Amino acid sequence: MLAVSSTRRVFDEGWLLERKWDGIRALAVRDGSRVTLRSRTGQQLESAYPELVAALAAQPVPRFAVDGEIVAFEGGRTSFARLQQRMGLHDPARALASGVAVEYVLFDLLALQGHDTTGLPLLDRKQLLTEAIEFELPLRFSEHTAAEPGVPVPLSEACAHGWEGLIAKRAAGRYVAARSGDWLKLKCERGQEFVVGGWTEPAGSREAFGALLLGYHERGQERGQERGQERGQERGQERDQKHGAEPGRLRYAGKVGTGFDTRTLRALHRVLLQLASPVSPFETAEEVPTRTSHWVRPELVVQVGFTEWTRDGRLRAPRYQGVRTDRPAAEVVREPPA
Incomplete structure (x- = not known):
């Protein structure tokens, strides 16, 4: 949901x-001795977060399905940047030795002992969740x-x-x-996911790349939203997601060149080179910088914080926050407040 x-x-x-919570959304299912942990895209997460699997497997109730967020704390606050250090590790031993502790914050119960609980009111589901799960770290109740x-x-x-x-x-x-x-x-802070459509050359002492070129998929009803029909746009997005509509054109949203450290620049640049493409994924009418730009296949999704959308549909004061492996590129659309 x-x-x-x-x-x-x-x-x-x-x-x-x-x-x-600022982390990775994950669904966990326990069926006896078997525990599965999946991201929104269906990615297997068991090897990346073995301590969470162990905590779920140790529960007294043998069969359940729960929804929650995997988070990492830094100085008492959740840090998506810190969590990034665990997201790329898929060897259980390396993940546990990374020094980045994670927690699984549970906020919903989808099934219990073979019974589907999704039709129950939220408060009832939460009550059952607190009764079914023993909340000791790394499991936390929201x-x-x-x-x-x-x-x-x-x-x-x-x-x-x-x-x-x-x-x-x-x-x-x-x-x-x-x-x-x-x-x-x-x-x-306003922020959402964007699809990376390319990158620019670095300047001065900057390594790897200068900025990421960002975009989002345009669906037909977004033109109506731009005329102020926000509610219609949201209903349209819900219909698209429910019925599996194909994404529309990739609209240019601007570029982000802040929020990176040297390690992140280098790691992202390796990914960008693997996705390199000779053609721009953006619609041709958009004013995308081209002189120092390189294009990629629109598959990489990143989280970006910003202050607002400008009148010409660009991000004001964007700041890179991390890669989103839990969000399919085809689902990324502009998210105006309702």
Whole structure:
């Protein structure tokens, strides 16, 4: 189940508030002695996070399916940059020796002892989750509070604590395998995933590359959204995701050249060289820099924080945050607040 970005700040009765975790979304299933851990793209994660598999396998309940976020902490705050050091490791011994501790924050229960729980209200699922799982690190329960009707949510306090934001959820809502308005993302900093369409040459003492050229897939209804029809665009995106529509053209969103250290520059450059393409993946009408640009197949997805969208559809003050291996490139579209 996926959340919709929103600028809503006041809720009526029947909504819960949770911390928005900055990590990798993962579904875990235990069936007796076998535990599987999968990303949103279906990627196997067991070898990358063996301590989480062991903790799930040690639970007293032998059969369950849970939803949550894999996170890494740094100085009391979750750090996606730190988690990146574990995401590229697929040997269990190397992963455990990396020095990067991870936790699996659980917030939903999809099945228990052979029974499908997705049709139950969220509050009931959470209650069953706390009864079924023994929460000791590296397993953590995502705490929630009830939204106070008519009172703005404490988003500023969450941001001050270094959180990525809040998630508002309908307490009576069911779990559906789609993007749903029953889950709303309230972000501290605007940000989303983008597809990398190329890179520019480095300047001065910079290594590897200068900036990543970013884009997102345009679906037909996005033209309507640009005219202010935001709700229609969201419904259209939900239909596309539900019925498996093909992605549209890759729209240019700008370039990001900050947020990299030397190690990241070198590692990304190796990936870019493997994806090199002689043709631009962006639609030809867009003003993409070409003099020092190199193109790649639009397969690499990165997370980028930014302050706002400009009127000409570019990112203002973008900052690279990490690679998203858990998000298919074909799903990346512009995410305006609802």
